[in-house]
Amino acid sequence: MVEDEGDVCRVCRSEGTEDQPLYHPCKCSGSIRFVHQDCLTEWLRHSKKKYCEVCKYPFSFTPIYDPRMPDTIPIILFLRRGIRRLYGLVQIWFRALLVGIVWLIALPWATVWIWRFYFWSGESIAFSLNGQKLPNRPSDNNIESGEKKWSQYNIFGTT
Numbered sequence: 001m002v003e004d005e006g007d008v009c010r011v012c013r014s015e016g017t018e019d020q021p022l023y024h025p026c027k028c029s030g031s032i033r034f035v036h037q038d039c040l041t042e043w044l045r046h047s048k049k050k051y052c053e054v055c056k057y058p059f060s061f062t063p064i065y066d067p068r069m070p071d072t073i074p075i076i077l078f079l080r081r082g083i084r085r086l087y088g089l090v091q092i093w094f095r096a097l098l099v100g101i102v103w104l105i106a107l108p109w110a111t112v113w114i115w116r117f118y119f120w121s122g123e124s125i126a127f128s129l130n131g132q133k134l135p136n137r138p139s140d141n142n143i144e145s146g147e148k149k150w151s152q153y154n155i156f157g158t159t
Helices: 035-046 075-127
Strands: none
Touching: none
């Protein structure tokens, strides 16, 4: 018969030491009951599971803080973190404002002027290829023909 070798880790099959004690984090019993903390965390990282694969018991980890940890957060640290977070929020809002200005103002304005340029240049090129001179267009201030300006039409019925 096999002699009882003592408690061993179910992952690395070595015994517990003072530096690496064995724990029993789930409801398993027998030879698969014990595991080193490092072996368990490595296995969980590899398997990407949060529970024991044998007994399906969910693992729960309690953070252990340094004994020198203060009971309360120092006000300077709290303010520094708050200012960093506020700075990050200001950056996000500034980016959103910039994107809004570009998409709602600058891009439509540029598109209108580009299309105006295309129509003007297309007309100019067409007339020049045919050997013709561009016709003079009357301005709003100097209408030599009998055409009326839009502002001269009485659309409200008043005189």
